[in-house]
Amino acid sequence: MHTNRYTLIYIVVLSFIVAVVLAFTFSGLKPIHDANEAVFKKRDILSSVKDQLPIDIVKASTEEVLEHFDASIEQVVIDANGKVVEGAKADDIDMKQEEKKPLEERQYPIYIYEGAEAKYYLIAIRGNGLWDKIWGTIAMKDDFNTIAGVSFDHVTETAGLGAEIKDSEAFKKAFQGKKLYNDNGEYVSVAIVKGGVKKPSHQVDAIAGATITSKGVTEMMNRGLAIYLPYFDSLKK
Numbered sequence: 001m002h003t004n005r006y007t008l009i010y011i012v013v014l015s016f017i018v019a020v021v022l023a024f025t026f027s028g029l030k031p032i033h034d035a036n037e038a039v040f041k042k043r044d045i046l047s048s049v050k051d052q053l054p055i056d057i058v059k060a061s062t063e064e065v066l067e068h069f070d071a072s073i074e075q076v077v078i079d080a081n082g083k084v085v086e087g088a089k090a091d092d093i094d095m096k097q098e099e100k101k102p103l104e105e106r107q108y109p110i111y112i113y114e115g116a117e118a119k120y121y122l123i124a125i126r127g128n129g130l131w132d133k134i135w136g137t138i139a140m141k142d143d144f145n146t147i148a149g150v151s152f153d154h155v156t157e158t159a160g161l162g163a164e165i166k167d168s169e170a171f172k173k174a175f176q177g178k179k180l181y182n183d184n185g186e187y188v189s190v191a192i193v194k195g196g197v198k199k200p201s202h203q204v205d206a207i208a209g210a211t212i213t214s215k216g217v218t219e220m221m222n223r224g225l226a227i228y229l230p231y232f233d234s235l236k237k
Contacts (some may be wrong), residue, residue: 038091042069045111046138047151048122051176052115074112080104082230095135096125108227113139120148121162123231125224130212131156134165134220140176144232147190152174154215162213174204180225189222 043065044055050057055064077088080103090109097108111122119142125136132155138150150172152165164171178190179201188202192214199201206214 045137048137049120050151076110078108078231080106123228124222127220128159129160129216147175147178161210164207192218
């Protein structure tokens with residue numbers, strides 16, 4: 001009886017000690033984790049205009065990424081109506097958390113990249129893939145109609161299929177030059193289509209075997225880009 005009691009006490013004490021150690025370890029490593037996440041995010045954002053960068057964003061060091069980001073990016077935040085939120089920084093916007101808010105309370109980040117020859121407006125979009133969330137950064141030229149580049153990511157799309165939205169350079173490159181508006185000035189966005197592109201200015205070939213993910217990207221592009229149109233319209237005036 002005493003043996004069982006001592007064993008139980010030992011297990012409880014040991015569990016408590018392990019829990020405390022793990023808590024301290026997590027607290028100690030969190031700043032490092034947060035810093036790494038920030039660098040990853042900035043590298044991903046800049047990847048949407050990688051053809052315009054003076055650095056190789058894939059091979060660039062952490063210091064190079066941070067230095068170029070800080071020197072070349074202006075940060076803007078807009079509300080659900082496309083109005084600029086004064087004093088807010090795009091870096092402080094977590095799209096995952098914004099998604100949990102009512103539509104009218106959400107805020108959206110815009111990163112304005114000052115390239116050597118032009119400005120590019122890098123905007124965040126978020127949607128649903130086959131298994132979980134997908135998201136992307138879309139770089140718009142300053143005509144507010146033409147896509148200059150994209151970067152995509154996902155939680156857990158299938159390798160070799162849906163995951164190609166992130167891994168396939170050909171898929172991402174296909175978005176360059178696509179238009180948001182048709183010749184009549186109507187917003188039509190960009191669609192991912194099977195069976196061949198019939199509208200070259202507004203369509204991209206779907207990834208083979210990734211029908212649901214491709215549909216998710218189409219929906220994400222259509223809905224996500226539309227959010228920023230009022231802001232773009234305000235800059236045209």
